[in-house]
Structure formats: structure tokens, C-alpha cells
Amino acid sequence: MKRAKKKVFADFMSQRGLKSTKQRDIILDSFLSSDRHLSIEELYLKLRSKHPNIGYATVYRTLKLFAEAGIAREMQFGDGQTRYEHVSEGEHHDHLVCTRCGHIEEFENETIEKLQDEVANSRGFLIERHRLEIYGLCANCRK
Amino acid sequence: MKRAKKKVFADFMSQRGLKSTKQRDIILDSFLSSDRHLSIEELYLKLRSKHPNIGYATVYRTLKLFAEAGIAREMQFGDGQTRYEHVSEGEHHDHLVCTRCGHIEEFENETIEKLQDEVANSRGFLIERHRLEIYGLCANCRK
DNA sequence: ATGCCAATGAATGTCACTTTCATGATGGCG
DNA sequence: CGCCATCATGAAAGTGACATTCATTGGCAT
Numbered sequence: 178m179k180r181a182k183k184k185v186f187a188d189f190m191s192q193r194g195l196k197s198t199k200q201r202d203i204i205l206d207s208f209l210s211s212d213r214h215l216s217i218e219e220l221y222l223k224l225r226s227k228h229p230n231i232g233y234a235t236v237y238r239t240l241k242l243f244a245e246a247g248i249a250r251e252m253q254f255g256d257g258q259t260r261y262e263h264v265s266e267g268e269h270h271d272h273l274v275c276t277r278c279g280h281i282e283e284f285e286n287e288t289i290e291k292l293q294d295e296v297a298n299s300r301g302f303l304i305e306r307h308r309l310e311i312y313g314l315c316a317n318c319r320k
Numbered sequence: 321m322k323r324a325k326k327k328v329f330a331d332f333m334s335q336r337g338l339k340s341t342k343q344r345d346i347i348l349d350s351f352l353s354s355d356r357h358l359s360i361e362e363l364y365l366k367l368r369s370k371h372p373n374i375g376y377a378t379v380y381r382t383l384k385l386f387a388e389a390g391i392a393r394e395m396q397f398g399d400g401q402t403r404y405e406h407v408s409e410g411e412h413h414d415h416l417v418c419t420r421c422g423h424i425e426e427f428e429n430e431t432i433e434k435l436q437d438e439v440a441n442s443r444g445f446l447i448e449r450h451r452l453e454i455y456g457l458c459a460n461c462r463k
Numbered sequence: 464a465t466g467c468c469a470a471t472g473a474a475t476g477t478c479a480c481t482t483t484c485a486t487g488a489t490g491g492c493g
Numbered sequence: 494c495g496c497c498a499t500c501a502t503g504a505a506a507g508t509g510a511c512a513t514t515c516a517t518t519g520g521c522a523t
Contacts (some may be wrong), residue, residue: 196469196520217511232472237511253398257510273445282443289435293454296427301459302416309452311436316444339489339500360480375503380480400479 178265179209182248189246200231204239208249208261214281216258254281254310271308275315282315321408322352325391332389343374347382351392351404357424359401397424397453414451418458425458 186205190197207224208215215223221236240261243249249261254274269290270283289309297304329348333340350367351358358366364379383404386392392404397417412433413426432452440447 303457305456313448
């Protein structure tokens with residue numbers, strides 16, 4: 178799966194006439210082996226220890242590229258930071274966000290999706306995408 | 321309903337030992353007679369023509385007060401601005417957001433709410449609040 | 464190896480808040 | 494009514510998270 182995404186990204190890059198660089202390789206590796214909902218800052222700090230020569234701007238621009246290439250998606254969970262989520266083709270899910278520890282869980286619910294379609298149809302709305310987030314305390318923080 | 325909210329706000333203010341001022345009265349009036357999803361900037365500009373003496377900071381602080389008093393709620397729809405929505409007691413709704421014209425519609429769906437509770441329960445999650453937004457083209461913009 | 468064009472990173476700019484601070488109002492009290 | 498402790502206001506400065514600029518570096522096709 179990591180391999181598949183590297184392929185997707187490489188294809189995207191060559192298709193756009195963009196170059197392969199050490200930094201991009203490192204950032205992609207690090208992204209793919211990270212938490213599924215990482216902010217620019219978090220990824221930048223994670224890299225900094227091993228690769229102090231990679232700048233914030235490069236991480237920022239590279240994550241944007243991932244999003245354009247379709248292997249990442251920008252998300253906002255209300256903590257003031259944009260987070261980049263791993264995208265697997267054809268997959269969609271929603272989120273449970275812990276307001277205490279920041280933990281993010283994913284879930285899927287086909288019925289909810291269908292009901293959303295119905296709502297949109299009844300209003301003449303053409304759905305492009307949606308977001309559903311449930312905020313509260315995770316099982317761990319409830320103790 | 322406007323009257324009721326003014327009462328709620330007045331009570332909140334006196335309970336907190338805060339003062340009634342011309343500016344706050346004007347901002348409250350303007351807020352209550354506005355679109356249901358207004359940003360600080362929008363409300364500020366709306367006021368500016370008639371009351372050039374009211375500063376941005378005052379609008380900003382007053383909207384925060386409305387939120388604390390429970391007559392408004394802060395919302396993010398991904399356009400980079402915080403919007404303040406009118407809150408009616410005990411009412412909850414979700415949103416359809418037009419990505420072309422910015423139009424925001426509200427909807428309620430009891431079944432979706434229940435399914436969310438089920439999802440949260442199955443994960444041991446204690447729900448505080450949730451947000452569901454459907455982005456796409458409104459009936460008008462589809463033409 | 465060479466040259467063109469993209470990539471990098473330090474620095475700077477932008478935007479939407481958010482806070483500060485000197486000045487101006489409010490309202491309880493005598 | 495007048496005093497004055499507080500709160501409120503608004504211009505300006507500060508913040509934080511991006512987003513862009515620009516001089517320099519570095520891929521890679523030839």
C-alpha cells in the first residue's frame with residue numbers, strides 16, 4: 178500500500194513534469210509511516226531531528242502536492258491546524274475526535290451516507306463531498 | 321423571538337456584571353436582523369455605513385459575548401472565516417453549503433442523529449457535539 | 464558535462480483574528 | 494446630581510498558521 182501510493186505520486190509528478198528530489202522522497206516516506214492525521218507542523222518537527230536541512234516551506238509545499246496527487250486530503254478539526262489524512266482510493270470515512278486528548282478515530286456508516294444523499298436530493302443539491310465529525314471524549318479519556 | 325434573545329442577552333450581561341452600551345445594542349440588533357450565518361467582517365461592514373464609529377474589535381468581542389450568552393454559535397465552513405449562527409434553544413441542525421455561491425441551508429434529520437449515537441456508543445465515545453456539512457452545488461447554481 | 468527549468472529554504476508577506484493600552488462610558492452610591 | 498471604581502471602546506500592535514518571494518541549488522534531458 179505504501180508502495181502503491183509511492184507509485185501514484187511518482188506518476189503524478191512525471192505527468193506534471195515535476196522533479197524527484199531527496200526532500201520529497203524523505204517527506205513521502207515519513208508521511209506514509211505516520212499517524213493518519215498529521216499537521217504540517219507535526220510532520221516538520223518529526224523530520225527536523227533526522228533532517229534538519231528540510232525547511233518548513235518544503236514540507237508545506239510537498240503536502241499540498243500529496244493532496245493534488247490524491248494520496249492525501251486536507252482536513253480541519255477545529256484545533257487551528259490543517260491536518261493531512263491518508264487517502265485510499267474509493268474509500269470514505271468520517272471521524273470521532275476526542276476533545277481532550279486530540280485522538281482521532283475513523284468510522285464508516287453506509288446508512289448515514291444514504292440519508293445524506295436523500296437530504297441533498299430533496300433540496301436540489303448536488304453533493305461534491307461532505308464532512309461528519311463527532312466531538313466528545315474517547316473511551317480512554319472517559320475514565 | 322428577537323425580543324426573547326435580547327432578554328437572554330440582557331440577563332447574561334447583568335449576571336456577569338457587564339454593562340449595556342450603545343454599541344452592543346446596535347450590534348445585537350444588526351445581528352438579529354441578519355443572515356443566519358454571518359462572519360465578523362460581514363457584520364462589521366454592514367454596520368460601518370450607519371455607524372462608522374464602531375470598531376472591528378468591538379464587533380469581534382461582542383459576537384464572542386453572544387456565543388457565551390448562548391444566542392450565537394461559532395462555526396467554520398472552510399472559507400477561512402468564522403461565522404456566527406443564530407442559536408434557538410434546544411434546536412440542532414446541520415448544513416448544506418454551496419461551494420459556488422456560499423449559500424448555506426439548514427436541515428435536520430433525526431435518523432442521522434440516532435445513527436451517530438450508535439456509532440459513538442459502539443466505540444465507547446461520549447458525544448459532546450457534532451457537525452455534519454454537505455458541500456456541493458445548490459439548486460440555483462446547478463442551472 | 465551542460466544548460467534550462469524546477470526545487471529549496473530563509474525571509475518576508477498575508478490574513479483573520481486577538482490582545483494591549485490610553486481614553487471614554489456606565490451605573491451604583493452617597 | 495456628582496463621584497469614581499469598573500467596564501467598554503477603538504486604534505494600533507501582536508499572534509499564529511499558513512503562503513509567497515527570491516537568490517541559490519540541484520535534477521535530468523541532451
